[in-house]
Amino acid sequence: MKIAVLIKQVPDTESRIVINSDKNGIESTNIKFIVSPYDEIATEQAIQIGGETFAVCVGDTRSTEALRTALSMGIQSAVHIDTESTQLDSFQTATVLAELLKQKNVDLILCGKQGIDFDNALVPAMIAELLDIPQVLTVDKVDVMDGKLRIGRRAARGSKEIYDCPLPALISCDRGLNTPRYPSLPNIMKAKSKPIEKILAVQLLNNEKPLTRFVNYALAPERAAGKILTGDVETQVTELVRLLKEEL
Amino acid sequence: MLLIFVEHDNSTIKKSSLELIAKADELKLAPDEPVILEVLEARADAKVLSDTIDKHKPRIVLASNSLNAKDVFPKVAARLKIGLATDVVDLKIDNGKLIAKKPLYAGKAFCEVHFSTEIQMALVRPNSFAIKEEICDRLSELQHLNTSTLKHSDSPSATLVETLTDATSKQTDITEAEIIVAGGRGMGSKENFDLLSQLAETLGGTVGASRAAVDAEFATHAMQVGQTGKVVSPKLYIACGISGAIQHWAGIRTAKTIVAINKDKDAPIFQKANYGIVGDALEILPKLADALKQG
Numbered sequence: 001m002k003i004a005v006l007i008k009q010v011p012d013t014e015s016r017i018v019i020n021s022d023k024n025g026i027e028s029t030n031i032k033f034i035v036s037p038y039d040e041i042a043t044e045q046a047i048q049i050g051g052e053t054f055a056v057c058v059g060d061t062r063s064t065e066a067l068r069t070a071l072s073m074g075i076q077s078a079v080h081i082d083t084e085s086t087q088l089d090s091f092q093t094a095t096v097l098a099e100l101l102k103q104k105n106v107d108l109i110l111c112g113k114q115g116i117d118f119d120n121a122l123v124p125a126m127i128a129e130l131l132d133i134p135q136v137l138t139v140d141k142v143d144v145m146d147g148k149l150r151i152g153r154r155a156a157r158g159s160k161e162i163y164d165c166p167l168p169a170l171i172s173c174d175r176g177l178n179t180p181r182y183p184s185l186p187n188i189m190k191a192k193s194k195p196i197e198k199i200l201a202v203q204l205l206n207n208e209k210p211l212t213r214f215v216n217y218a219l220a221p222e223r224a225a226g227k228i229l230t231g232d233v234e235t236q237v238t239e240l241v242r243l244l245k246e247e248l
Numbered sequence: 249m250l251l252i253f254v255e256h257d258n259s260t261i262k263k264s265s266l267e268l269i270a271k272a273d274e275l276k277l278a279p280d281e282p283v284i285l286e287v288l289e290a291r292a293d294a295k296v297l298s299d300t301i302d303k304h305k306p307r308i309v310l311a312s313n314s315l316n317a318k319d320v321f322p323k324v325a326a327r328l329k330i331g332l333a334t335d336v337v338d339l340k341i342d343n344g345k346l347i348a349k350k351p352l353y354a355g356k357a358f359c360e361v362h363f364s365t366e367i368q369m370a371l372v373r374p375n376s377f378a379i380k381e382e383i384c385d386r387l388s389e390l391q392h393l394n395t396s397t398l399k400h401s402d403s404p405s406a407t408l409v410e411t412l413t414d415a416t417s418k419q420t421d422i423t424e425a426e427i428i429v430a431g432g433r434g435m436g437s438k439e440n441f442d443l444l445s446q447l448a449e450t451l452g453g454t455v456g457a458s459r460a461a462v463d464a465e466f467a468t469h470a471m472q473v474g475q476t477g478k479v480v481s482p483k484l485y486i487a488c489g490i491s492g493a494i495q496h497w498a499g500i501r502t503a504k505t506i507v508a509i510n511k512d513k514d515a516p517i518f519q520k521a522n523y524g525i526v527g528d529a530l531e532i533l534p535k536l537a538d539a540l541k542q543g
Contacts, residue, residue, distance in 0.1 A: 019357065119479075122332065136406045160411070176469060211365050212362065215360050216359060233532060244505075
């Protein structure tokens with residue numbers, strides 16, 4: 001099977017966020033960048049399913065670090081779609097990825113359900129639409145049977161849905177699907193010489209313009225420090241009940 | 249014209265949809281601008297929804313940021329090349345166009361989403377807006393409600409083979425809950441989570457859990473609150489035996505009132521909670537439930 005894994009490079013959750021002077025992005029100095037965790041899960045799943053695997057990342061030059069991580073886990077090759085200094089919106093990102101994926105003729109596309117930076121959850125379904133292929137999103141179980149997929153995902157009220165999905169298809173991955181492996185030292189060394197193909201995003205964009213722009217970035221207001229209730233347990237409970245009745 | 253896709257639970261319109269209907273009044277460009285309601289079912293077809301939007305030619309399309317909506321609206325956006333903002337927490341009109349506000353970086357920052365398209369679409373987080381009491385919640389009684397009967401597309405798709413329901417899960421979806429009582433690893437066991445259920449029942453709330461509690465199998469993933477669980481926005485969040493790691497905080501940032509109960513006085517959660525009790529949740533929870541029942 002030929003499998004494409006779509007990964008996004010994002011700031012680590014622990015990073016301190018500083019808004020840039022144009023208020024349309026963040027300062028990237030002092031930020032630890034990682035492969036978005038749901039994309040790591042997708043990468044692990046591709047390796048477990050096996051076959052011909054490659055990872056794709058849309059972003060600036062720093063993206064190659066994210067691709068090396070995927071290669072270190074065991075992905076065979078990678079493609080960097082270089083956005084140079086431009087910021088693409090979700091639709092443009094989906095457009096360039098769909099264009100590349102059309103050229104690569106894949107059986108299965110795996111990606112995380114959303115990037116943990118923006119939590120948009122837009123690109124996966126947009127790609128499925130642009131390629132006119134079946135999709136199942138936020139998946140936590142995948143089995144390959146007879147060239148089809150048997151897929152499970154959590155739905156409303158703790159229920160679980162089971163799908164049968166023909167190939168080619170796109171699956172977006174949720175926590176619970178697998179536990180991504182730590183790259184072994186031999187694999188990290190091997191990854192250094194695995195090929196990363198580079199394509200300019202502008203060559204795949206078909207002149208599509210952004211449908212949305214993210215502007216006026218601002219830090220979230222800090223919550224005021226609260227108070228620790230004092231006294232013995234009975235006193236604390238009584239005081240809490242009083243406060244809750246006021247609030248509610 | 250505003251087009252709102254409404255979701256229901258056995259013919260009762262969901263509160264998250266009622267919030268959108270209420271908010272629509274503030275987004276009109278003229279007092280008599282029509283608001284049309286359509287029903288969004290699970291596994292809705294992107295072509296059908298796109299044809300519906302083409303038919304109505306709305307200025308603004310709204311839906312809740314639900315599983316059903318996230319399955320289909322991105323496809324509609326790509327198909328019709330319409331701007332779509334997701335995980336939205338606020339909406340306003342500026343120069344006749346919709347502006348959506350959404351959180352970024354696990355809620356550490358916010359941005360505005362500006363649209364370059366004539367139609368603006370937004371999927372809104374539950375508990376973002378107040379509802380108006382006079383709007384009825386019975387599907388059957390809303391006069392201008394349509395259910396699309398347009399033809400489905402012939403595109404290849406996945407087939408739903410089976411739905412396994414969790415018979416034990418009768419509680420509200422935590423993303424829509426107004427009151428959440430949550431437990432962490434400090435609760436110690438699955439049995440101790442019953443104390444949370446009892447308090448939740450007294451308050452009319454729902455039980456949640458931290459990732460540590462879910463990993464320890466005290467609770468199911470459906471109850472998990474946090475960056476890799478669900479983001480919630482209740483009026484009241486009571487965190488019991490939860491240390492308050494940054495990933496958990498990401499899920500509760502916008503809760504109105506946070507109460508923390510933890511044995512560890514240095515637990516990070518005390519820095520962000522409105523009220524804290526340093527103590528054993530197992531001892532305090534039953535007393536709290538009793539005191540609330542009496543008052």
